[in-house]
Amino acid sequence: MNNVLVTGGAGFIGSNFINYILDERDDYNIINLDKLTYAGNLENLVLSETKKNYHFIKGDIINAELVNYLFQKFDIKYVINFAAESHVDRSILGSEVFFRSNVLGTNVLLEASRKFEVEKFLQVSTDEVYGSLDSEGLFTEETPLHPNSPYSVSKASADMMALSFHHTYGLPVVITRCSNNYGSYQFPEKLIPLMIINTLNNKKLPVYGDGMNVRDWIYVVDHNRAVKAVFEKGKEGEVYNIGARTEMPNIEIVKLILRELGKSEDMIEYVKDRPGHDRRYAIDSTKIESELGWNPKFTFEDAVSQTIKWYLDNEQWWKRIISGEYQNYYQTQYGLR
Ligand code: NAD
C-alpha cells in the first residue's frame, strides 16, 4: 500500500485534495495529520471519512514524538505538507504561530522524512514567496524570492529548508507554488468567501485600499490536480509554479459577486489598506504545463458561480463558523459593522 502522510488535510485545500485523491485512486492509504486550528474542520471530509484507506489523527506537526510515531506505525512512504497558518492578515496581527507551524513544523516533518527515508516529500507552497509585481511580468520558478509579509516569509523559509534537505541529504523533495485559490469549504476570512457571506448577511464588503491589487485566481480542484501531477511525476529538487492565467483586480471580483447575488454596489466599503499589501501576483505555469502535461480545466466564471452556489446551499457550514472564534477575529480585523 502507498502510505501517504497528508498534513493539514482538514483545511480548505488539504480536505479538497483528500476527497479528490480517494475518489480517483484506491491504492493510496491516506493518513491525515491536522491540529484542527480555527481553520481545520472535519466536516470538510464527509466524502472521505467512511473509506477504509483514510485515517485521521489530531495533532501538531511540530510534535516530533507524535510525527516519528506516525511514520513508524503507518510505514509512511510519502509526505504532502499542506499544514500551515495560511492567512496574511492574521500573520500581521501576530506572527509567532506562523513561524512555529510553517517553519519549525516543516522542519520536524523533514527530519522524520530523512530518518524514515521517504520516497517523496511535497511541500505545498505559494506564489507569495516571490513578493510583489508591478503591472508587467510574471513569476517564474527562477524569480528570486522576495517575501513581504510574516506569512510569506514563513513559507519562503520552509521552501528553502526543504530544498536544503534535498541538496544536503538527497531527500526527494518537490515544491509547488500556487496562486490564490477559491472554491467550496474555504474559510470566510479569505476574499471570495468573505465577500459572498457578507453579501448574503447584508453586511458591508470591506475592500482594502483602492481595490486595484491584482491576484491570479485558480479553482481549488485545478490546484489539486496539479499537486497530484507533481506528486506522481515531479522531478526531485524541482519547484513547479501553478496558476490558471486569471489575473483580476480585487474590486472586479467583489462587483462580480454582487452581480451574481443581485445586490447593489452600494454595499462596497473601501477600508484602510493591509499594511505592506503586495500589489500584484501573476504566475507563469509554463513549466508544469510543458513538463507534466497539467492544464487548468475550469474557467473562472463557471467555477466562481459554482462556488457562490455552494455557499448558498451550505449555509449551516458557514453559519457555524461565523458564530465561533471568527467573531473575535472579525471584530479585531474590521471593527464591528
Ligand atoms: P487553511 O488555513 O484552510 O488550512 C490549514 C490547515 O492546516 C488547517 O486544517 C489547520 O488545522 C492545519 N494546521 C495548521 N497548523 C498546523 C499544525 N501546526 N499542525 C497540524 N495541522 C496544522 O489553509 P489552505 O488555504 O487550505 O492552505 C493549505 C496550504 O496551501 C498552506 O500551506 C498554504 O500556504 C498553501 N497555499 C494556499 C493558497 C490559498 O489560496 N489558500 C494558495 C497557495 C498555497
Ligand code: DAU
Ligand atoms: O497567492 C496565494 C496566497 O493567496 C496564499 O498563499 C494565501 O494562503 C492565501 O490566503 C492568499 O493570500 P492573499 O492575501 O492574496 O488572499 P486574501 O484572500 O486574504 O486577499 C486577496 C486580496 O483581497 C488581497 O489583495 C487583499 C484583498 N482583500 C482581502 C480581504 C480578506 C480585501 O480587499 N478585503 C478583504 O476583506
